[in-house]
Amino acid sequence: MILEEVELIFVLSMLLLSGYALGILAKKVKLPEITGYIGAGIILKQAIFWLGLMSDAKFTKLFSRDLVPINHLALALIAFAVCRGLRLEQMKRLGKGIICIASVQAIVTFVAVVIGVAVIGAYADLGGAPAGSFMNVLPIALVFGGIATATAPAATIAVIRELRAKGPFTTTLLATVAIDDAIALLIFAFGITMAESLLTMGVATAGYGAIGLWLRPLVEVVGSVGLGLLVGVAHHFVAAKVVGKVEMMTVSLGIITFASGLSMLLGLSPLLVIMAAGFVLANIARRNQRIFASIEGVQGPIFVIFFTLAGAQLHLENLLTCGIIGAVFFVFRLLGKVSGAYLGASVAQVKGPARRYLGLALLPQAGVAIGLMLVAQESPHLLVYGSVLVDVVLASVALNELIGPPLAAYALKRSGEVPISSESQTSKTSGASEGRDDS
Amino acid sequence: MIPEGADLVFLVGLILMVAFIGGRLANRVRLPEVTGYILVGIFLKLLVDLLGLIEHERLELLLGEHLGQIPQMTLALIAFIIGGSLPIDQLKRLGRGIAWIGMMEGFGAFVCVTSVTFVVAPYVWAVPPIEGISPIKLVFAFALLLGALSSATAPAATVAVIRELRARGDVTTTLLGVVGFDDAVALFIFTFATAIASGLLAVGAQAGSDLYEIVALPLIDIFGAAVLGIGMGFVANWGSRFAKTKRETTVGALGFVLLSGGIAIGLGVSPLFTNMFAGFTLINLSPRNIRIFRALSDIDAPIYAMFFTLAGTHLEFSNLGMLGALGAVYIVARFGGKLLGVRIGARLGHAPSTVGRYLGFGLLPQAGVAIGLVLVAQTNPSFASFAPMLTNIILGTVAVNELVGPPLTVYALRKAGEVVGAKPRSDSKSS
Numbered sequence: 001m002i003l004e005e006v007e008l009i010f011v012l013s014m015l016l017l018s019g020y021a022l023g024i025l026a027k028k029v030k031l032p033e034i035t036g037y038i039g040a041g042i043i044l045k046q047a048i049f050w051l052g053l054m055s056d057a058k059f060t061k062l063f064s065r066d067l068v069p070i071n072h073l074a075l076a077l078i079a080f081a082v083c084r085g086l087r088l089e090q091m092k093r094l095g096k097g098i099i100c101i102a103s104v105q106a107i108v109t110f111v112a113v114v115i116g117v118a119v120i121g122a123y124a125d126l127g128g129a130p131a132g133s134f135m136n137v138l139p140i141a142l143v144f145g146g147i148a149t150a151t152a153p154a155a156t157i158a159v160i161r162e163l164r165a166k167g168p169f170t171t172t173l174l175a176t177v178a179i180d181d182a183i184a185l186l187i188f189a190f191g192i193t194m195a196e197s198l199l200t201m202g203v204a205t206a207g208y209g210a211i212g213l214w215l216r217p218l219v220e221v222v223g224s225v226g227l228g229l230l231v232g233v234a235h236h237f238v239a240a241k242v243v244g245k246v247e248m249m250t251v252s253l254g255i256i257t258f259a260s261g262l263s264m265l266l267g268l269s270p271l272l273v274i275m276a277a278g279f280v281l282a283n284i285a286r287r288n289q290r291i292f293a294s295i296e297g298v299q300g301p302i303f304v305i306f307f308t309l310a311g312a313q314l315h316l317e318n319l320l321t322c323g324i325i326g327a328v329f330f331v332f333r334l335l336g337k338v339s340g341a342y343l344g345a346s347v348a349q350v351k352g353p354a355r356r357y358l359g360l361a362l363l364p365q366a367g368v369a370i371g372l373m374l375v376a377q378e379s380p381h382l383l384v385y386g387s388v389l390v391d392v393v394l395a396s397v398a399l400n401e402l403i404g405p406p407l408a409a410y411a412l413k414r415s416g417e418v419p420i421s422s423e424s425q426t427s428k429t430s431g432a433s434e435g436r437d438d439s
Numbered sequence: 440m441i442p443e444g445a446d447l448v449f450l451v452g453l454i455l456m457v458a459f460i461g462g463r464l465a466n467r468v469r470l471p472e473v474t475g476y477i478l479v480g481i482f483l484k485l486l487v488d489l490l491g492l493i494e495h496e497r498l499e500l501l502l503g504e505h506l507g508q509i510p511q512m513t514l515a516l517i518a519f520i521i522g523g524s525l526p527i528d529q530l531k532r533l534g535r536g537i538a539w540i541g542m543m544e545g546f547g548a549f550v551c552v553t554s555v556t557f558v559v560a561p562y563v564w565a566v567p568p569i570e571g572i573s574p575i576k577l578v579f580a581f582a583l584l585l586g587a588l589s590s591a592t593a594p595a596a597t598v599a600v601i602r603e604l605r606a607r608g609d610v611t612t613t614l615l616g617v618v619g620f621d622d623a624v625a626l627f628i629f630t631f632a633t634a635i636a637s638g639l640l641a642v643g644a645q646a647g648s649d650l651y652e653i654v655a656l657p658l659i660d661i662f663g664a665a666v667l668g669i670g671m672g673f674v675a676n677w678g679s680r681f682a683k684t685k686r687e688t689t690v691g692a693l694g695f696v697l698l699s700g701g702i703a704i705g706l707g708v709s710p711l712f713t714n715m716f717a718g719f720t721l722i723n724l725s726p727r728n729i730r731i732f733r734a735l736s737d738i739d740a741p742i743y744a745m746f747f748t749l750a751g752t753h754l755e756f757s758n759l760g761m762l763g764a765l766g767a768v769y770i771v772a773r774f775g776g777k778l779l780g781v782r783i784g785a786r787l788g789h790a791p792s793t794v795g796r797y798l799g800f801g802l803l804p805q806a807g808v809a810i811g812l813v814l815v816a817q818t819n820p821s822f823a824s825f826a827p828m829l830t831n832i833i834l835g836t837v838a839v840n841e842l843v844g845p846p847l848t849v850y851a852l853r854k855a856g857e858v859v860g861a862k863p864r865s866d867s868k869s870s
Contacts, residue, residue, distance in 0.1 A: 008508055010701040016694025023690075024681050066505070069444035073451070246740040247459065253741050254455025261449025264442050265492050297738045300686035301693050 007054075011062055012305065015312075018044050019304035032405045034158045034307045041311020063312055067305075071367070074306030075154055076260035076274045077299050082157045082174055083278025084292040091175065094168060097354075098175040101344035105176070105359060106149040106183045108340030109333055110191065114138075114145035116332030121325060139195035140389065144325075146188030147372045147393055148333040153177040153271060155364035155401065158303060159408045167417035169354050173361050176341075178275050181368055185220070188372050224268040228276025231259045235277060236284050239291050248294035256295070310366060310401065318395040325388055326395045333396070337362045353415035361411040364404030365397045446493045447501055451745070453490075457483060458744035471841045473593075473747050473806045477834055480751015506749060511710075511818075513746040514811035515700035516739060518711040521622045521808075522668075522718025523732040537616035539788030540781055544617065544802060545590040545624035547780020548773045549632075553586030555772040556765075563768070564761040567824040572640055580636035581825045587632035588813055588833055589773040591625035592618055593806035593841070600801075600848045608857030609791045614801045614848075622808050623715060629812050630664075630709045631657045633819070640821040664703060664712030671699045671713065672720025679721075679731055688734040696735075711815075743807065750810045753817070753827075754834045765828070766836050777802045793855045800851030803844035809833050 018040035026036025045063075048054050054062070091098075118141035156177050160170055235255050242248045256274060263273040281288040319326070338359030345355035373393040412418050457479045465475025487498050557579055560566070566577050597618050601611055634657035675695050682688040696714055703713035721728045778799035785795030813833040817826040852858050 006701040006704045009512065009697050009704075013694045013697035013701055016690055017698060020678075020682075020687060020691040020694055024683075024687065065443060068442075069447040069451070069505075072442065072444060072448045076448075247462070249738075250455055250462075250741045250744045251459040254452050254459055256452070257448055258452025258456055261445055261447075261452050262492075264445030265449055297685075297689060297734075298741065300689045301738070304690045 007058070007062060008066060011067070014044055015041070015305045015308040016301060019308040023304065032159050032409045033162055034155060034303075035402070035405050037304055037307035038311035038314070038401055038405075041308040042314060042316065044308065045312040063309065067309055070302065070305050071309065072260055072264065072270065073257060074302045075367075076256050076270055077295065077302055078154050078157050078161075078306075079178075079271050079274040080256050080278045080295070081161060081292065081299060083275055083282050084289070087171075088279075088283040091171070094172055094175070094350075097345070097348035097350045098172055099179070100348035101172065101341055101350065101354070101358065102176045102179050102183055104344030104347060105337055105340030105362065106180065106187055108343060109149050109336030110145040110187050112145075112332045112336030112339075113148040113329060114141045114191075116328050117141035117144050117325060120328045142191040142195040143188075143376050143389065144329055144392065146184070146191030147369050147376070148329065148336065148396075149180070149187050150184040150365060150368040150372060151177055151180045151362050152364040152366035152368065152401070152404070153181070154306070154366065155405050156361055156408050158307070159361075159405050160412065163409060163412055163418045165412045165415075165417045166419075167415070169352070169357070169415035169417050170412065172350070172354050173358060173412075176358065176362065178271070180362070181269060181271055184368060184372070192376055220267070220269055221272065223266070224263060224272035225276045227259070227263060227266075227268060228273040229280055231255065231273065232277035232280025232284070235291065236281055236288060239281075239288060245290070245294050248290060249298065252291050252295050253298060314398040314401060315394040316398050318391050319398055323388075323391070326392045329392050330396055330399060334359075334363065353417075357411035357414050361408040363400045363407055365400040369393055369397055446497065447505055449492065450487065450498070450501055450506075453487065454483065454745055454748050455741055457486065458748045461748070462744070470838075471804075471806075471845075474838045474841055476744055476747035477751040477754070477837065480748040481754050483748065483752050502749070502752060506745075509742075509746055509749055510811055510814035512697065512700070513742055514808075514815060515696050515710055515714050516735065516742065517807055517811060518626060519696045519699075519714040519718040520732055520735065520739075521626070522715035522720075523722045523729075525620065525623065525719050526722050526726070534788070536613055536785065536788035536790035536794065537620055540613065540784035540790065540794070540798065541617045541620035542624055543784030543787065544777045544780035544799065545621050545628060547778075547783065548589040548776035549586040549628050551586075551776025551779065552589040552769060552772045553582045555768060556582035556585050559768050560765065563764045564828065566828075569640070569824055576639045577824070580639045580822070581829070583632045583636050584816055584822065584829055585769060585832065587625070587629040588809050588816075588829070589769065589776065590621065590628050591805060591808040591812065592621055592802050593804045593808065597801050597804055597844070597848055600845045601852070604849065604852055604858045606852045606857045608793075608855060610794050610797050610801075610852060610855040611857050613790060613794050614798050617798065618802070621802075625808060625812070626709075626711050626715060627661070630661055630712060633657075633816065634660055637819065637821050660707075660709050661712055663706065663708035664710075665716050667703060667706065667708060668699065668713040668716025669720045671695070671702075672717040672724065675717060675721055675731075676724045676728065679728065685730075685734055685737075688730055689738060692731045692735050746807070747810065750814060750834060753814070753830050762828070762831050762835055766832050766839070769832055770836055770839060774799075774803060797851040797855045801844075801848040803840045803847055805833075805837055805840045805844075810837065 019037040022036035022040035022043070023033040024036070026033055026039070045059075048059065118138045121137035121141060156173065160174065235252070238251060238255065239248065242251060256277075259273055259277060260270040263270045278292075281291060341359035341362065342355050345358065370393065373389060376389060458476050461475035461477075461479030462472035463475070465472055465478070484495075484498060484502075487493055488495060493501070560578050560582060561574075566574065566581055568574060569577060597614065601615065638656065675692075678695070679688065679691055682691050695717075699713050699717050700710040703710035718732070721731060781799035781802070782795045784790075785792070785798070810833060813826075813830050816822055817830055819826070822829070849858075
């Protein structure tokens with residue numbers, strides 16, 4: 001057992017050190033660093049239980065409660081960091097295409113998973129749930145479809161950062177994951193409303209719920225972007241008065257964290273707020289690049305903690321218990337993402353690598369998917385399906401978090417937007433930073 | 440549905456932002472940033488209450504429990520960096536003078552403040568009594584801790600003054616060496632004083648073997664920390680070889696500092712000393728390890744800003760009169776002790792007489808180490824009755840010392856004739 005007063009310090013140090021070690025190891029075998037971090041988290045969790053260092057309850061308290069603020073912080077910093085490369089001209093040029101790709105891939109994924117789960121689920125054993133016929137399974141299939149659209153921006157963005165990828169494909173990918181949250185929310189709202197009205201056939205309450213569920217995402221998007229623009233402009237003016245790099249780091253970190261916390265307290269999307277702010281900063285003036293540069297140093301440790309923590313929270317055991325529905329969910333989601341991105345790109349008349357590889361980079365799933373699952377769980381009508389929802393979503397998150405980042409890295413490399421120097425990694429970056437060290 | 444921990448994120452952002460503003464305002468009126476951080480910290484709770492997004496009880500919980508670990512972690516970082524600033528070859532080059540002066544000014548302040556406080560305190564402030572402990576013991580423990588805290592100095596302000604004046608000479612060189620070295624002395628004295636004070640205040644069964652507790656325990660504490668720290672230093676030296684990028688170095692170093700601190704606390708030895716020895720070992724194993732300390736000092740600014748602002752939240756406005764009296768006693772006794780200690784140290788280390796005469800004036804500024812140490816003392820339950828007063832004195836006098844310190848340093852360096860462009864004094868060079 002670990003002393004109570006040092007458990008947090010100890011856990012933090014273990015997250016950092018195991019992430020450090022496996023991150024380096026992952027690079028050696030040409031995997032993305034974040035796969036190393038996630039692996040470190042998985043091992044760390046097992047080690048803690050094998051060595052009996054912590055009770056189950058304590059582990060949950062530390063990892064799922066006390067350290068959660070670091071997750072928010074990391075997500076904000078990740079979202080902010082990628083905006084550095086988002087150029088307005090490029091967005092304008094890619095604009096319609098992006099919205100088209102993002103919505104089509106989400107809709108196709110939704111449809112694919114709904115059909116897949118409903119058809120195959122009709123013959124499969126749902127674990128005590130009402131199976132046997134298509135109509136019985138359709139409601140839960142609709143919920144699954146909604147959850148399947150969600151992606152995890154953090155993992156994708158981290159891979160982009162690590163590879164220093166830059167270009168139209170990267171921008172399309174970034175923008176897609178950024179707005180995917182909102183789209184996923186909309187589709188999920190549609191799915192769960194349909195599911196509930198199917199289950200409560202004829203009960204009039206469904207209509208009201210539908211409007212509420214549809215309105216919320218809309219308010220969230222508009223409000224978030226509005227707040228983000230405000231924060232970005234404010235940050236711009238504050239930064240104009242700051243000269244030193246050290247001071248810039250403190251104040252930028254402060255503003256980003258504050259905006260992220262505030263948006264959550266107001267019920268807005270921190271991701272959209274921060275990205276809108278970062279987008280404004282990156283495009284309003286060149287000197288704002290100093291802001292992005294100033295916080296680069298602190299990002300390292302926070303990202304490592306974030307992904308290692310994510311690894312420690314994966315439920316690998318669900319891979320065994322999720323059963324046939326889990327496999328169906330995974331496969332049809334994969335097919336939906338890949339073909340949906342292809343279809344969307346074709347409709348938008350986007351040529352080149354975006355068409356073929358974008359879907360592969362959209363697999364990672366994490367916080368949003370789990371959040372939607374928790375929302376679905378609160379619906380009393382869906383209780384009849386038992387634990388299949390939790391099992392499948394947790395299994396999907398585990399699997400996609402593991403294979404998603406390497407696939408995203410593969411997609412980026414195939415798109416030809418990864419500079420040669422970072423494909424062989426370390427060599428150039430280490431040279432540069434070492435040079436700075438010595439000066 | 441508000442996500443778990445959203446309010447904490449909000450609070451951290453708010454702290455960093457007000458710290459920035461405080462630092463800015465302080466700079467404008469020519470105060471050091473630290474003072475600004477502490478000042479805005481005082482008003483932090485009020486501000487959060489005004490914003491109304493976090494309930495007051497929740498705020499206290501967030502500050503006390505969730506952010507309560509920040510001082511401990513920051514101090515571990517500071518101790519590690521102190522250790523890393525002591526490469527043996529450099530110490531040798533700078534000579535015995537620095538070692539003697541550093542030790543004697545630290546002990547001088549300690550002895551002076553402890554004895555003066557012990558004599559004066561009962562007339563000024565009644566230490567809240569603890570049942571089963573004689574008041575004399577209590578006052579003595581209080582005086583010991585205050586004395587230990589007094590030995591710490593903050594190099595930042597002094598270094599800034601020296602740079603600004605482009606001073607050069609015996610006093611300047613020695614001063615730079617001493618301010619780097621005396622934090623180690625301060626840690627040593629503090630560890631000892633804490634152990635002795637806890638021994639004095641132990642009640643009932645624990646109080647059985649007084650002598651053992653007072654002499655042996657601190658020794659074990661420090662010796663164990665030294666062994667652990669040196670061992671950890673070797674581990675880190677090996678582990679850091681794999682870091683290829685600056686980012687990896689930062690991640691590894693931060694994890695390492697926390698791990699050493701955690702292990703030390705777990706084993707019951709001083710976490711500060713452990714980290715100091717680890718830093719010391721690292722820098723002396725290979726000069727290349729300086730990159731570890733550089734990587735850390737690149738990111739520590741927001742940590743310090745939070746640390747000082749949080750420290751400000753501990754300042755209480757009750758019994759200001761007594762605080763003023765004790766604070767004045769503390770400042771004067773500390774200054775006297777430092778001046779006297781420098782003279783003795785200069786004599787023992789055969790330093791030039793200008794050094795003995797003027798160096799003490801550069802040692803007044805006090806900030807991070809002292810604040811960190813007092814916050815650590817505050818977490819010790821034995822000191823509960825007088826810890827708030829200690830914190831108030833240290834936080835209250837930081838502003839004064841940081842304010843008066845730099846001009847005094849300027850005065851001393853000019854007097855010593857080491858400021859380029861200043862009129863040379865007739866006696867400075869010859870003596």
